Amino acid sequence: MRWRSSDLTKYGDSKQYIDTIIIPLIPFQMSHNEELEKLAFQSELLNIFTSEIEKELAGRIMLMPAYSYLKSADIETEINRINGWITDIKEQPFANVFLFTLDATWKKKEQTLDGHMLWLPSVQLGDLQSKEMRAMIRDQVNQLIELIRSYW
Known part of the structure; x- marks a missing residue:
């Protein structure tokens, strides 16, 4: 499920099955021109990861904004x-909250967060549609899915 009205309508009827939340953590900084492309690429990559995980684990997780x-x-x-x-999320209640990021700063503060931090090392800029990149993404998504399942 995603944070959209059509999915949230279904959530009311199936909330007892949806016990896991994914929150992507996305940095931005318009004032640093040298990082614009890198941060935008990381945002796109993280959105791909979390969307693929949401598709694979549909019915069990919700992807937050x-x-x-x-x-x-x-x-x-x-x-x-x-x-x-x-x-606020745990009021529903959700048993597992996963925070996804490519920013190592969050990993250093993991103990102060009330959720499970999943830090993914960033890859260099590249074509997200290339065969090699899609294979790498698929491999990492499969590993992340297994990790999430280990918490269930």
């Missing part, structure tokens, strides 16, 4: 904000 933040923001402030999201 991306949590976007300024790359230069105070990390402690962002931790408080994301933990606020997680507190």
